[in-house]
Amino acid sequence: MRKEVFNLKLFLSLIIGILGLIFLFFNFLYLYAPPVAHPYTIFEKITTAHYHLIEKLPLLLRVFFLDFLEELAFLIFLFLSPLAIFLANKAYESTKQNLAIFAMLLNIINLIFSIFIGWVILGLTTGAM
Amino acid sequence: MKLAEITILLLVMPLFLLTTITAVKAAGEAIVTDADSVWHSGLFSASSDAINSTDAPTQNLIKYAFVSHADSVWNSDLTPPSADIIDSADTLEENLFKYAFISHADKVWHSGLISPSSDITDSTDAPSENLITWAFVSHADSIWNAELKESGWEGRQPPEKWSFAIITDLHIGRGYPDYDGQGFEDGYSGEDYYLTKRLKNVVKWINDNKNNIDCDGAKCPIQFLVVLGDIADSAEKSEFLKAKEILDKLNDPNNDGNTSDGIPYVPLFGNHDVWPYTNSNNATSALGERYFDQIFWDENETNTKLMKERLNFQRDKLHKNYKNFVFNYGKINFVGLDFNSRKPVPFGKGIGSDAVAWREECAVPVPSGTTCPYFIKKQEALDWLEKKLEEFEGEPVILFSHHPMKLSIAEAFSSPELSQLREILKNKSVVFDFGGHIHSFEGILGKFPWVANANKEYNPINSTQVITTEALMVGSNGRGVEKATKQNGVVDGKKGIIRIVKVFGTDDIRPNNWETTEKGDEFVGLNPNFDYYPVTIGGSGMPIGYRFVAKYFTERKISKYKWDFGYPIGEKEGEEVFISIDEIQQGINLETYEQTGTGVKIPVKLTLVDEKTQEGESIPRKEKVYFSYAYLIIGPSQNQFISLRNYQKLTVTTENRNGVEALINVSHSPSTSVGIITVNFGEAKDNIDLSELIADSDIEKGKSILYMENWPKEVERSKILFIPKK
Numbered sequence: 001m002r003k004e005v006f007n008l009k010l011f012l013s014l015i016i017g018i019l020g021l022i023f024l025f026f027n028f029l030y031l032y033a034p035p036v037a038h039p040y041t042i043f044e045k046i047t048t049a050h051y052h053l054i055e056k057l058p059l060l061l062r063v064f065f066l067d068f069l070e071e072l073a074f075l076i077f078l079f080l081s082p083l084a085i086f087l088a089n090k091a092y093e094s095t096k097q098n099l100a101i102f103a104m105l106l107n108i109i110n111l112i113f114s115i116f117i118g119w120v121i122l123g124l125t126t127g128a129m
Numbered sequence: 130m131k132l133a134e135i136t137i138l139l140l141v142m143p144l145f146l147l148t149t150i151t152a153v154k155a156a157g158e159a160i161v162t163d164a165d166s167v168w169h170s171g172l173f174s175a176s177s178d179a180i181n182s183t184d185a186p187t188q189n190l191i192k193y194a195f196v197s198h199a200d201s202v203w204n205s206d207l208t209p210p211s212a213d214i215i216d217s218a219d220t221l222e223e224n225l226f227k228y229a230f231i232s233h234a235d236k237v238w239h240s241g242l243i244s245p246s247s248d249i250t251d252s253t254d255a256p257s258e259n260l261i262t263w264a265f266v267s268h269a270d271s272i273w274n275a276e277l278k279e280s281g282w283e284g285r286q287p288p289e290k291w292s293f294a295i296i297t298d299l300h301i302g303r304g305y306p307d308y309d310g311q312g313f314e315d316g317y318s319g320e321d322y323y324l325t326k327r328l329k330n331v332v333k334w335i336n337d338n339k340n341n342i343d344c345d346g347a348k349c350p351i352q353f354l355v356v357l358g359d360i361a362d363s364a365e366k367s368e369f370l371k372a373k374e375i376l377d378k379l380n381d382p383n384n385d386g387n388t389s390d391g392i393p394y395v396p397l398f399g400n401h402d403v404w405p406y407t408n409s410n411n412a413t414s415a416l417g418e419r420y421f422d423q424i425f426w427d428e429n430e431t432n433t434k435l436m437k438e439r440l441n442f443q444r445d446k447l448h449k450n451y452k453n454f455v456f457n458y459g460k461i462n463f464v465g466l467d468f469n470s471r472k473p474v475p476f477g478k479g480i481g482s483d484a485v486a487w488r489e490e491c492a493v494p495v496p497s498g499t500t501c502p503y504f505i506k507k508q509e510a511l512d513w514l515e516k517k518l519e520e521f522e523g524e525p526v527i528l529f530s531h532h533p534m535k536l537s538i539a540e541a542f543s544s545p546e547l548s549q550l551r552e553i554l555k556n557k558s559v560v561f562d563f564g565g566h567i568h569s570f571e572g573i574l575g576k577f578p579w580v581a582n583a584n585k586e587y588n589p590i591n592s593t594q595v596i597t598t599e600a601l602m603v604g605s606n607g608r609g610v611e612k613a614t615k616q617n618g619v620v621d622g623k624k625g626i627i628r629i630v631k632v633f634g635t636d637d638i639r640p641n642n643w644e645t646t647e648k649g650d651e652f653v654g655l656n657p658n659f660d661y662y663p664v665t666i667g668g669s670g671m672p673i674g675y676r677f678v679a680k681y682f683t684e685r686k687i688s689k690y691k692w693d694f695g696y697p698i699g700e701k702e703g704e705e706v707f708i709s710i711d712e713i714q715q716g717i718n719l720e721t722y723e724q725t726g727t728g729v730k731i732p733v734k735l736t737l738v739d740e741k742t743q744e745g746e747s748i749p750r751k752e753k754v755y756f757s758y759a760y761l762i763i764g765p766s767q768n769q770f771i772s773l774r775n776y777q778k779l780t781v782t783t784e785n786r787n788g789v790e791a792l793i794n795v796s797h798s799p800s801t802s803v804g805i806i807t808v809n810f811g812e813a814k815d816n817i818d819l820s821e822l823i824a825d826s827d828i829e830k831g832k833s834i835l836y837m838e839n840w841p842k843e844v845e846r847s848k849i850l851f852i853p854k855k
Contacts, residue, residue: 032579034535037586037594038616051536051588059548066536066544124539125474125482 010091010100016077016084017106023073024113026050030070031120074117081111287459290349292342292642294335295628297357297531297565298600299328300401302368304658304748306408309367313405313412319371323746327604327652328375331627334644334652336382339392342647344631351629352458353392353440354379357565357598358399358469358531363406363479364417369424380431393435395442396425398452399531399566400469406478415471415480418450445513453513460635462521466510466530468542482566483539484532486511486546511553518557525635526559533564534595535587540567551590559593560638563628568600569608571656571682582609584618584625584643596640598628604654605645607684618643623651655737655746656682663754664707674709675754679735689738691745694731696721713754728755788845793824793835801826801853804835807845817841828853 026047033043035051054065068076088103301324302308309319319325339351356376361368378384380391402421405412426433426444436442440456440463454465468484487508491501510530518526528534534550535541541564542550568583583603587595605624609617618625618641625643632638644650658680664673679690692701697715698708713729716722723730734749793803803824808817818841826833835850 030537031539034537035588037588038614040612040614048588059545062548063544067538071536071538071543121539122476 007091007096009087010096010103013084013088013091013103013107014099016080016087017103017110020073020077020081020084020110021106021113023069024077024110024117026070027073027117028113028120030066031117031124074114074121077110078114078118081107081114085111287352288348288350290344290347290631290633291352291459292344292349292629292631293458294339294351294354295357295563295598295630296331296354296601296626297598298359298399298568298602299324299356299372300359300362300600300602301325301328301372302362302365303602305362305750307410308363308365308407309371311407312410313363313365313367313407313416315365315367317367317370317374319367320749322748323655323657324602325371325375326746327601327654328372329378330652331601332375332378334627334650335379335392338644338648342629342631342642344633349631349633351392353436354394355463355529355563356394356396357529357563358397359401359565359600359602360396360399361402361417362602364402364412364420365405365407366420366424369402369420373424373429377429377432380435388431388435391435393432393439393442395436395440395454395456395463395465395529396421397465397529397531397565398467398469400480400482403469403471404473404478404480411473411478415450418452421452422449445509448509448513451509451513453510455513455517459632460524461632461638462517462524462526464514464517464526464528466514466528468510468530468532483537484530484542484546486542486549511549515553518553518559521558523558525638526557527638528559528562528593530562530564531566533567533587533597534562534590534593535564535567547590554591554593556591559591561630561640562590562593562595563630563640564595564597565600567597568603569682570603571658571680580609582617582619582624584616584628586616594640596628599624599626601626601652602656603682604656605651606654606656606682615641618645620645620649623649626652653685653739653742653744653746654683655685655687655739657735657737657746657748658682659733659735659748659750661733661752661754674707674712676705676707677733677735678705679737681737686740687737688740688743689736689745691736691738693734693736693749698731710754723751725753728753793822801828802851803833804851805849806835807847809843809845812843817843819844826851826853 029043029047033041033047035048036044039045039048054062057065084107085104088100088107091103092100302319303324304322305320309315309317335351335354340348342349342351354376360372376394376396379394380388382391398418398421403415403417405416405420433442436456440458442456443454445451445453450471452465452467456463456465468486470481470483470485472480474481487506489504490507492503492505493501495501514528532541534547536544536547567580567585569580583597583599585597587597589595599618604626607622608624610619610622610624613619618628620643623645625645627644628640629642629644629647630638630640631642644652659677660680661675661677664676677692681687690702690704692703692706693699694701694708694712695716697719698712701708708731713722713731716731717724717729722732730751730753732749733752734747736745736747738745789808790805791808792805803826819837821837821839823834823836831853833850833852835848840846
């Protein structure tokens with residue numbers, strides 16, 4: 001039986017994938033259902049509650065969480081997701097093949113999600129609104 | 130491990146960059162003295178190259194001064210003079226001027242600094258662009274554009290309870306590749322269509338109902354209308370002119386020259402009003418600034434007069450390019466803010482959609498290709514807001530900004546910008562920020578229920594409620610009407626687009642009222658548009674006619690699609706209709722269609738009818754189609770024809786007219802292709818007559834025939850015959 005070893009590449013790929021999914025989800029939510037004074041839909045309730053939490057942070061952290069991770073997350077993960085797919089691919093030969101496949105799938109989803117959000121933002125910023 | 134480090138670096142890098150950018154602060158001051166001319170001396174640090182003169186009074190610290198030929202300039206800075214300022218006997222008693230152009234002054238005290246704007250008129254007497262604010266001036270030869278500090282304006286006595294109305298995002302011209310004639314520097318003949326009609330209806334509604342607005346049993350008449358920007362769709366002059374023509378009806382509802390029964394309207398500048406473009410032209414600068422000034426302020430005598438008389442309307446004259454303003458009614462102060470970008474988008478036309486609270490600009494004019502020695506932070510709207518809030522300390526203030534004060538790097542403010550706004554609004558009595566800009570549209574996002582209903586209240590900034598109103602260009606289009614809430618203006622599936630803000634007192638202002646909640650009225654939004662495509666034979670690229678397809682931006686049910694192509698084609702019905710080149714040819718023969726070069730312009734008017742209200746919305750356009758004059762006449766037998774869509778008589782056109790493959794079909798059931806002939810239309814001097822053609826197919830017997838005793842010379846000898854399988 002092969003010895004179970006900690007695989008850093010796989011670990012990083014999974015972390016990028018999980019963080020990506022969370023941040024991209026919020027990235028999309030902030031566009032689709034921004035925080036409002038009287039939240040009506042479940043999405044508005046999530047972003048509004050989240051915004052109230054973030055609001056209490058100091059400016060730089062607020063900027064980091066809001067602008068960079070949640071509003072520009074798609075840009076970050078447009079680059080990080082392919083990297084994470086590459087890492088998962090490298091880890092495929094290890095004993096944790098199933099996990100590697102999962103990491104790859106997760107990051108592929110993130111990549112598609114990033115492209116979609118980018119497309120939406122491009123539509124919003126190029127003068128249609 | 131190396132890879133892990135790179136990953137962490139990638140994650141941390143944005144934060145590091147941001148920290149660095151934020152840490153860079155524009156700072157420094159200039160020590161300038163005894164110069165004949167000093168221009169643009171903004172923000173230089175007192176380094177070794179600053180000239181110190183012994184002649185100068187000490188502490189000649191100048192920030193951003195444009196000074197020339199002045200004998201003396203002391204303590205010029207941006208702050209207004211305070212009580213401890215020494216008045217000289219030479220000075221005209223306390224002539225505190227704002228926004229003065231000064232030349233040949235013996236003495237100028239406390240001149241503040243303002244960068245000159247390009248549209249300021251320079252006199253030959255004046256040193257160029259010596260724009261000084263808050264100056265004490267003595268013995269000046271000339272003072273231009275000086276505006277004395279405001280003295281107590283009283284205005285009209287408002288009723289005990291009153292109201293004002295808000296509409297936004299008119300987007301006049303949307304749906305037209307080039308509104309009113311060619312180019313954006315056009316005139317007064319903008320097309321009348323559904324958006325102009327909707328605006329007319331809105332103006333009429335306000336005129337009809339302004340005195341009947343109910344405030345808990347008492348009347349609270351509408352005193353003015355605020356238009357929250359995006360008046361034009363692509364900043365064409367004609368779009369502004371058309372909007373003005375319609376809005377002017379508010380000033381003089383009876384068109385009798387009497388404005389006592391009219392109300393003023395206050396226009397804001399939106400991102401679509403900045404940069405003109407058409408389908409074929411794109412401006413090279415933000416010309417919309419000039420059009421807007423000219424059409425809504427300078428040459429709009431009646432409305433400007435009403436705004437000044439009734440609302441004490443005042444603009445930020447120091448930065449005329451930026452449309453910031455202030456007015457006052459019923460002991461409430463209103464501040465209008467222009468956060469629009471002035472930079473064109475890298476892709477597409479016009480400017481970006483996001484709000485720009487500040488930007489970096491070179492402190493001095495430098496020739497192109499030269500590196501700027503120093504950048505300064507410019508934030509006209511924020512400066513204006515800060516200044517006015519200081520003036521209005523303790524009094525209620527309402528803000529109007531095209532971009533609502535909400536978080537969104539794509540459509541509104543970034544979080545640092547929002548933080549600065551939060552700082553400015555801290556402990557101020559700013560009750561509302563009314564914005565527009567956020568609405569759905571028919572583009573890529575129109576496919577999703579994006580911003581289904583823009584009547585929304587966003588997260589407040591401190592105690593300021595941030596509220597947006599549904600766009601006029603969207604109308605009551607059946608989106609976001611599933612549930613009525615206090616904030617969304619929905620009543621019985623009708624969505625409100627005129628927000629009526631009721632003022633019961635300075636501490637009791639109620640913004641959530643619409644035409645829907647007041648009178649149960651609505652402005653139906655079907656938002657028609659159409660595309661058209663050439664219909665070709667066998668994929669050859671040769672149009673035999675044109676297919677017109679209706680588009681709409683609504684979720685309401687449409688009961689009729691009516692098309693009008695003018696005489697002789699006339700009217701047709703259907704979501705998709707076809708007109709043949711032959712029909713167009715008749716129009717040319719009768720000279721009802723206008724020929725232009727290789728094509729012809731045909732009038733097309735699409736009208737959609739709403740199933741529920743039977744109201745119609747139309748968009749008329751002139752569309753150019755192309756064809757040539759050689760015909761392929763098929764017939765007369767019913768089961769012989771060519772084509773994709775069973776048209777019995779065909780007209781063919783193309784630039785490349787030779788070697789066109791025409792598919793021969795039979796129309797009897799089942800419809801079967803008989804063969805393909807190749808036609809050289811380029812050789813044709815007249816119609817190609819195929820009326821003697823015999824074409825048929827019998828599936829049962831497995832036989833086909835494609836025969837003509839004398840084939841026209843334009844048809845190539847080699848032909849393809851399809852033999853059906855038994």
